[in-house]
Amino acid sequence: MSEILTNTAARNIFYGGTAFFFVTFAALVAHSVTEVNAFSSQHPVSPSVAKGKEIWERHACIDCHTILGEGAYYAPELGNVWLRYGGRENPEGARAALKSWMQSQPSKIEGRRQMPHFAITDTELDTLVDFLKWTSEINTQNWPPKISG
Amino acid sequence: MLKYKSQHVALYYIVGALGLFLAQIIFGVVLGTIVVQPNFLAELIPFNIARMIHTNALIVWLLMGFFGCAYYLIPEEAERELHSPQLAIIQFWLFLAGGAAAVLGYLFGIHEGREFLEQPLWIKLAIVVVALMFLYNISMTVLKGRRTAITNVLLLGLWGVALFFLFALYNPANLILDKIFWWWVVHLWVEGVWELVMAAVLAFLMIKMTGIDREIVEKWLYVIISLTLFSGILGTGHHYYWIGTPAYWQWIGSVFSTIEVLPFFAIVLFTFMMVWKGGRTHNNRAALLWSLGCSVFAFFGAGVWGFLHTLSSINYYTHGTQITAAHGHLAFYGAYVMLNIALFTYAVPNLLQREPAHQLLNMWGFWLTSAGVLFMTFALTIAGVVQTHLQRVMGLSFMEVQEQLSLFYWLRLMGGVVTLLGVILILWSLLNPVVQHLRSTQAQRA
Numbered sequence: 267m268s269e270i271l272t273n274t275a276a277r278n279i280f281y282g283g284t285a286f287f288f289v290t291f292a293a294l295v296a297h298s299v300t301e302v303n304a305f306s307s308q309h310p311v312s313p314s315v316a317k318g319k320e321i322w323e324r325h326a327c328i329d330c331h332t333i334l335g336e337g338a339y340y341a342p343e344l345g346n347v348w349l350r351y352g353g354r355e356n357p358e359g360a361r362a363a364l365k366s367w368m369q370s371q372p373s374k375i376e377g378r379r380q381m382p383h384f385a386i387t388d389t390e391l392d393t394l395v396d397f398l399k400w401t402s403e404i405n406t407q408n409w410p411p412k413i414s415g
Numbered sequence: 416m417l418k419y420k421s422q423h424v425a426l427y428y429i430v431g432a433l434g435l436f437l438a439q440i441i442f443g444v445v446l447g448t449i450v451v452q453p454n455f456l457a458e459l460i461p462f463n464i465a466r467m468i469h470t471n472a473l474i475v476w477l478l479m480g481f482f483g484c485a486y487y488l489i490p491e492e493a494e495r496e497l498h499s500p501q502l503a504i505i506q507f508w509l510f511l512a513g514g515a516a517a518v519l520g521y522l523f524g525i526h527e528g529r530e531f532l533e534q535p536l537w538i539k540l541a542i543v544v545v546a547l548m549f550l551y552n553i554s555m556t557v558l559k560g561r562r563t564a565i566t567n568v569l570l571l572g573l574w575g576v577a578l579f580f581l582f583a584l585y586n587p588a589n590l591i592l593d594k595i596f597w598w599w600v601v602h603l604w605v606e607g608v609w610e611l612v613m614a615a616v617l618a619f620l621m622i623k624m625t626g627i628d629r630e631i632v633e634k635w636l637y638v639i640i641s642l643t644l645f646s647g648i649l650g651t652g653h654h655y656y657w658i659g660t661p662a663y664w665q666w667i668g669s670v671f672s673t674i675e676v677l678p679f680f681a682i683v684l685f686t687f688m689m690v691w692k693g694g695r696t697h698n699n700r701a702a703l704l705w706s707l708g709c710s711v712f713a714f715f716g717a718g719v720w721g722f723l724h725t726l727s728s729i730n731y732y733t734h735g736t737q738i739t740a741a742h743g744h745l746a747f748y749g750a751y752v753m754l755n756i757a758l759f760t761y762a763v764p765n766l767l768q769r770e771p772a773h774q775l776l777n778m779w780g781f782w783l784t785s786a787g788v789l790f791m792t793f794a795l796t797i798a799g800v801v802q803t804h805l806q807r808v809m810g811l812s813f814m815e816v817q818e819q820l821s822l823f824y825w826l827r828l829m830g831g832v833v834t835l836l837g838v839i840l841i842l843w844s845l846l847n848p849v850v851q852h853l854r855s856t857q858a859q860r861a
Contacts, residue, residue, distance in 0.1 A: 273630065276637035277564070283641055287648045294649075294667070295595065298660045302591045305659065316588035323528030329463030334658050335735030336594065337530060338466050340450070342813040343735065372457065379814075380457040401590055407665070409657035409731060412810035 309403050317390070318397025325384045332415075334406060341379065343415030348395075348402035350413055357399075364398070365391045417768055419490035421497035426766050427507045428483025429759050430849060433842050435476035435514065436752075440831075440838050442469040447828040451821065460522070467521050467533045473747065474531065475514045478576070480755035481612050482510075482549055485569060487762045488619045489553050493560025498552050506548040513541045529593075531601060532583045539583055546577040564633035565615050565622075568640060572611030579603045591659035598654045605751075606647045606675065606717075613713070613754050614639045614678075617686060620706045620761060625693025635685045639678050646674035653725050657734060665727035672725040679710075679718035686710040699764065701777040701844075705757035708781060712749025720745050720792070732807040737820070738799030745792040748785075756781075756841060763845050767852045773844035780844055784837030791830030798823035 322328070330341040353360035368391060371381040386394070417423070446465050449455050456465070490497055497503060517538045520526065526533040534542070550573060557566045582599040618636045622629055652668025686707055697703055720742040724733040733739070764771040798820045805816045 273634050276634050280637045280641040284644045287645055291648045301661050311588050326463045326528040328530045329466045332735045340462050379453040382461045404659040406657045411807050414806055414810050414812050
């Protein structure tokens with residue numbers, strides 16, 4: 267190996283190649299960001315959606331649930347929960363059902379996974395639902411394969 | 416045996432890291448128990464809080480271990496004392512206090528609620544300060560001393576850790592953008608700059624333990640890290656399949672993350688070739704076992720188990736199932752846990768200036784922990800396959816499917832308990848000599 271590749275050459279290939287791949291990656295991410303911004307101009311992140319994301323983070327929902335497949339795998343996927351609750355056909359019904367589900371936790375049923383009771387006001391619950399509704403509109407390339415999440 | 420007095424600061428980091436390691440595994444067993452007995456601790460420590468403690472303890476102790484590795488090996492490589500041992504000790508206590516404050520805060524529900532980046536803003540800023548203290552200290556040492564490929568790569572990796580962590584401070588209201596740049600921390604750490612640290616530390620261990628020429632080791636090092644970053648940077652694409660990013664990532668992610676297996680295979684070849692060609696039996700056999708184990712388990716955990724679900728056509732079905740959990744456990748264990756334990760096992764006798772002690776116990780710890788993690792990985796993999804079929808092909812609801820996985824979760828808990836026992840053996844074998852050393856120095860003073 268020593269004749270084919272000197273240490274200096276190996277080092278230079280490393281630095282040159284890394285720079286090349288990082289620039290390529292950054293350029294592709296920059297392009298993706300413009301695509302995301304184009305999407306977001308059609309589906310704006312309203313103050314309520316932004317507030318809902320704060321509520322989502324305040325209670326560390328992601329450390330049980332998943333959202334677009336990322337999270338703790340202990341509780342259901344919520345990226346499409348709006349659609350699963352029939353939000354597209356009956357938005358008022360879905361909103362009421364999601365809110366009353368969260369308010370009725372924990373179920374305290376023996377042997378069932380428990381969702382804690384979070385001190386969330388009615389207005390905050392509405393923003394959380396707005397955030398989940400916005401998330402359900404994201405173009406996920408048809409993921410997940412089934413509505414079950 | 417200890418060439419430079421200031422290497423001694425590494426001992427703080429090693430002891431601190433091992434303590435957090437135990438905490439991480441205890442919380443892992445708690446979580447495994449909650450999964451099969453959901454009412455266990457449900458009111459006291461909800462799953463999400465226990466989970467952030469489990470993952471954060473892991474990240475903090477691995478980083479603390481990396482700091483310790485750097486403080487141990489940089490004086491030897493640079494052939495001079497650390498720039499400031501005092502600063503290194505202050506940095507240790509600051510980092511430990513920050514970590515403890517974060518965990519205590521989590522128990523009271525104080526967190527930022529983004530996966531793995533749950534630390535409140537002021538803790539994140541404290542981490543940046545700690546990282547800068549560390550980088551200043553080791554960079555000054557290297558700049559004033561001998562430069563080697565190992566210190567170059569190690570410094571590059573550790574500067575990268577700090578640099579990419581800055582993206583943790585960026586949290587846009589747009590969930591898609593949040594996710595895109597969240598991966599700049601998470602992926603570019605564990606499948607990028609952390610691998611540079613891993614390769615550099617393994618290269619150091621190979622030079623020390625096999626007696627192979629530095630020239631040869633360094634060339635391997637550059638080849639390995641080239642493969643790592645040429646594949647790993649664009650390999651980030653495998654996280655951009657289903658989060659609202661354009662479809663071209665499916666091609667880029669599939670192709671480049673498949674190549675991500677290669678650097679891990681190269682590491683296996685490297686460590687085994689060096690040990691075989693070196694032909695020398697180092698007296699610290701346990702450290703050699705951990706080094707070889709690290710390369711093999713990283714290859715399977717990060718390489719093979721990563722490849723299992725990295726192609727977009729497969730990931731479409733497996734994304735966010737227990738397959739991911741299986742991969743995560745084996746990959747972190749193989750690549751980063753074993754790496755740290757390898758260097759700790761090598762360094763502790765040298766730091767205490769004595770012959771390696773408790774070698775057999777340490778190696779029992781190796782086999783028991785590895786068996787536990789493997790068993791856990793197999794249980795979760797089968798759970799993941801069943802889950803993928805029931806939920807993603809048949810379309811059963813999440814909770815219905817989880818009930819079907821109960822057996823596998825019990826098996827996973829068994830694996831977790833075995834892991835805990837193994838970790839206790841490792842801790843005893845490494846910490847008992849430290850305690851003895853402290854006692855004897857105290858006795859001498861009295």
